[in-house]
Amino acid sequence: MTYIVNDKCIMCKYTDCVEVCPVDCFYEGENMLVIHPDECIDCGVCEPECPPEAILPDSEPGAEAWLKLNARLSEVWPNITQRRDPLNEADAMQDKKDKFETFFTEAPGEGN
Numbered sequence: 001m002t003y004i005v006n007d008k009c010i011m012c013k014y015t016d017c018v019e020v021c022p023v024d025c026f027y028e029g030e031n032m033l034v035i036h037p038d039e040c041i042d043c044g045v046c047e048p049e050c051p052p053e054a055i056l057p058d059s060e061p062g063a064e065a066w067l068k069l070n071a072r073l074s075e076v077w078p079n080i081t082q083r084r085d086p087l088n089e090a091d092a093m094q095d096k097k098d099k100f101e102t103f104f105t106e107a108p109g110e111g112n
Helices: 016-020 063-074 099-103
Strands: 003-005 026-028 033-035 055-057
Touching (some): 003 033, 003 063
Antiparallel strands (some): 026 033
16 A cells, blocks of 8 residues: 545645655645655554645555656656745645646756
8 A cells, every 4th residue: 555645635745744744755836735655654653644635545445646746747746855834825726626627737847
């Protein structure tokens, strides 16, 4: 098992999860984060730290597509190892529907 980041992260990008990750397996896109499934040690400490509940075990229904996306993008996006402020519109965007179809971008973030 590993953990995945899903569309609830899009346009929020809270990084509380990054701060607690013991193995630095988060990667940063322009408007979301992903988890590298081969680096994740399945400890689960990141899951409760995510305000929009965007982090789930890959055993959850519907997680397979997110696992593939996380795996692919973690190979090209920069690693993020420090907490940053969320996106300006994070609070307002937390409960938006259809965020993947409307706002997702494959552009990388800044990393660190």
